Amino acid sequence: MDIFHERASLRKELHSLKNQGKTIGLVPTMGALHQGHLSLVGQAAAENDIVVVSIFVNPTQFDNKDDLSKYPRDLDRDISLLHTVHPTIMIFAPDVAEIYTDDISSSSFDFDGLEFQMEGRFRQGHFDGVGxxxxxxxxxxxxxxxxFGEKDYQQLQIIRTLVKKHKLPVSIHGCPIKREENGLAMSSRNERLPDDLRNEAGxxxxILKTSRAQFGTKSVQDIKxxxxxxxxEHPKFRLEYIEIANAxxxxxxxxxxxxxxYxxxxxxxxxxxxLIDNIALN
Known part of the structure; x- marks a missing residue:
C-alpha cells in the first residue's frame, strides 16, 4: 500500500499508470473511516484498475472551528482499515499546505441554487469549501x-453540478447509505456520540421510514x-431542520x-x- 503526502510524487506515479491505460477511481474522505467509506472503496476497486483514497480534513468546509478541532483523526487506523479492503490502494494524505499553498480560503461557486438549500442554510460557506x-x-x-455516499446527498448533487459546469472529465457515482445495526447512518461523527445516544439515534x-410510508397518503406539510x-418529543435530541424536496x-x-x-x-x-440523514420517498 503506497502512501503519498505530496501531490508531486502522487501525480508522477499516477501519470505513469495512466500511460499504461489504467483507470483511476477516487474516494475522497476526511478520514475517521468506517464501513460506509469501505463500501465506496470496494465499489471503486471493482470498477477501476487503481483506487486512490484521499484522507484530508478540509478546514474550509467547517463553519464551526470547534467542530473542526474535534473532528476525529487517526491515520494509522485508517490505513489498517483500507488494507482489509485491498492491499494495493493508494492513499493521498496531504497536509493543508499541499492543498491550499499559502491561502487557506474557499473559491466561490454557483451551484444553480443547490447550495442555498438545507445544509447551505445552516452552514455558511460550507459548499464553497466542499467545491x-x-x-x-x-x-x-x-x-x-x-x-460519494448518498448520506451527503446534497453534497453529491452539488459535486455533479460542479463537474458539469466546469467540464471536468470525471464520472460521479453515488453509493447507497450504509447504516449501523440500529439504522443510524454511518458517519465519522458517530464516534463522538456517547453509547446511550448512539443507541437511541436509530x-x-x-422516523424517516415511517414518513416514506406516509408519503402516499399524507400532505408534505403534515409529514414535516x-x-x-x-x-x-425526544428529550436528548434537537431538530435543526426537516425538509421534503425535489430529489x-x-x-x-x-x-x-x-x-x-422526492x-x-x-x-x-x-x-x-x-447528525444528518435522508431517504427517498417515492
Whole structure:
C-alpha cells in the first residue's frame, strides 16, 4: 500500500499508470473511516484498475472551528482499515499546505441554487469549501471515476453540478447509505456520540421510514409536522431542520407533483453532535 503526502510524487506515479491505460477511481474522505467509506472503496476497486483514497480534513468546509478541532483523526487506523479492503490502494494524505499553498480560503461557486438549500442554510460557506477541495483533488489526481455516499446527498448533487459546469472529465457515482445495526447512518461523527445516544439515534431512521410510508397518503406539510413533533418529543435530541424536496433540484416541496421524485432530509443534534440523514420517498 503506497502512501503519498505530496501531490508531486502522487501525480508522477499516477501519470505513469495512466500511460499504461489504467483507470483511476477516487474516494475522497476526511478520514475517521468506517464501513460506509469501505463500501465506496470496494465499489471503486471493482470498477477501476487503481483506487486512490484521499484522507484530508478540509478546514474550509467547517463553519464551526470547534467542530473542526474535534473532528476525529487517526491515520494509522485508517490505513489498517483500507488494507482489509485491498492491499494495493493508494492513499493521498496531504497536509493543508499541499492543498491550499499559502491561502487557506474557499473559491466561490454557483451551484444553480443547490447550495442555498438545507445544509447551505445552516452552514455558511460550507459548499464553497466542499467545491474548492473536491475540484482541487480532481485536478491533482485526474480520476476517471469518483465515489460519494448518498448520506451527503446534497453534497453529491452539488459535486455533479460542479463537474458539469466546469467540464471536468470525471464520472460521479453515488453509493447507497450504509447504516449501523440500529439504522443510524454511518458517519465519522458517530464516534463522538456517547453509547446511550448512539443507541437511541436509530430512531431518526425509523422516523424517516415511517414518513416514506406516509408519503402516499399524507400532505408534505403534515409529514414535516409529524416528524418535527416526533423529534421534539425526544428529550436528548434537537431538530435543526426537516425538509421534503425535489430529489434533483433540492427545491423544497409545497405539494406533491406527479412524475417528480422526492426525498426527505433531516438534521438533528444528539447532544453536541450534529447528525444528518435522508431517504427517498417515492
Amino acid at each position: 474548492t477541495v473536491v475540484k482541487r483533488l480532481f485536478e491533482i489526481i485526474e480520476p476517471d471515476h469518483a465515489y 430512531f431518526i431512521y425509523e 409536522t409529524w416528524i418535527s413533533d416526533k423529534v421534539n 434533483d433540484t433540492l427545491i423544497p416541496a409545497r405539494q406533491k407533483e406527479s412524475g417528480r421524485k 426525498r426527505a432530509f433531516i438534521a438533528v443534534y444528539a447532544g453536541e453532535v450534529r
